[in-house]
Amino acid sequence: MRGKCWVDLIRKKLDVEVINQGVNGETTADMISRYYVDIVEKTPSHVIIMGGSNDFLKGYTVSSVEAKISRLIKEAKEYGIIPIIGIQTLTDKDLALEHWSFDVDYLKVNEKIKLYRQWVLNYCNEEQVLFIDFYNALETAKKTLNPKQLYIDGIHLTEKGHEIMRECALLTI
Secondary structure (H helix, E strand, O other): OOOOOOHHHHHHOOOOOOOOOOOOOHHHHHHHHHHHHOOOOOOOEEEEEOOOOHHOOOOOOOHHHHHHHHHHHHHHHHHHOOOEEEEEEOOOOOHHHHHHOOOOOOHHHHHHHHHHHHHHHHHHHHHOOOOEEEHHHHHHHHOOOOOOHEOOOOOOOOOOOOOOOOHHHHOOO
């Protein structure tokens, strides 16, 4: 998907420098461990923070993700970086079961994502932090597109899914 993910699509559309420091498979704890080197030392004006799905896939609690994300937001502000929170999409249970682990309760993962989304909306409202609601954009798209048009494997998005994310992000940034 190199060159076709939503971050690359934004870079091309706006003709600005956008550095993608996201690492597939990482948890929010992993994000914290490399945050200073990958973000702070690069002195960006903004940072889009999106994480938690891998935590939920591994069975971590919503509150543990909330604590880590709020820490990343606070650190960004301390260093004069404007944080923007990305709210991740749900998984597609059927495709995920077909392509990934049978040991994961994808319905439970989705419930955690829904709870986390509500926390982000509340937190961002209270703390005046910008957010990009990818969750809502994909849920809206699902009304007219089938899951195979949006998801490669029930977790990762297709090119069409990334185009939807790009359009959603452009409304915020």
